């Protein structure tokens with residue numbers, strides 16, 4: 355966003371049509387920060403609820419070295435009466451980390467995108 359008064363980009367995620375794989379009905383996602391379709395990694399997910407439980411899963415490495423790390427926190431801070439599910443990733447090209455969160459509240463699902471520069475303070479959130 356160039357101006358803080360502008361409405362944010364409404365696309366939650368977009369895909370590169372040139373990388374569509376019809377046999378698998380699969381598309382290459384674009385980075386939610388820079389828009390690049392290569393170098394994007396979604397390696398983690400988190401689920402949290404109103405009682406303060408937060409489960410995080412992170413996938414690392416590949417092939418026979420692939421591992422899942424699972425962490426359960428029963429005293430996490432949570433805002434709201436329902437739950438939130440987040441996808442956590444990073445981009446090789448723009449060196450950003452991002453969190454795409456879907457929060458349930460009063461029959462609605464709200465979306466929040468938070469982007470941070472690696473090892474730097476938060477640069478964008480909406």
Ligand SMILES: [Zn+2]
Pocket residue numbers: 385386387388389390445446447448449450
């Ligand atoms: Zn990027």
